[in-house]
Amino acid sequence: MLVHGVFANNYNYMKSGIHLRQVINKLNAIDFNNSKDKQIFGEIYETFLGELQSAGTLGEFYTPRAITELLAELTDPKPGEKVLDPACGTGGYLTAALEHLKVKATKTIWYYQHQLPEGYKAYSKTRPIQLSEFDEVKKWWKKREESEIAWKVDIKRIKESGYNLDIKNPHQPEEEKQHTAAELLEMLHKSFAKGDELLATIRKEIQ
16 A cells, blocks of 8 residues: 555556567666666666656655765765765765775775695685685785785776786796697798798799
């Protein structure tokens, strides 16, 4: 009865099955693990909410994005602090606070190369990774410094690479590529072909 009462005067329903399918397709395209997509979804809901005839009278309100972004800038939340929005609704304030932290806080990205335990070549179901192996990482994290297994990268470089986070350890030489027998034969064939071309050129020159 409560739900019926809330939506009693709402006549916003979709008669066309085609239009409903189009809406569903748009919703399926949203990545709910992406903060920007989640914010867009919130805006879609707020737009729908704003068009409800009964929204204002039933206490359903939303805050414009400009206001949430302004408050995030003025309160200036910092890493480690807590953000409280008791009536978060679509999470406008929380999203703005998160975006504010991402823009301001992320200047460099740290990398730490985890070392396999002695005698291990790889982890497996019978030899899984253990929490105790991260004790050294915990100590390092509190006072981060670069070393042979730790390095940092400027956020500008990350952006220029299209946010590719696969960055090799600059303190260690690159491993030599191991070629298969087929690859070695192909390389040898190309080398002989170049040699034959060079000999043919020399023959033409001396004739």
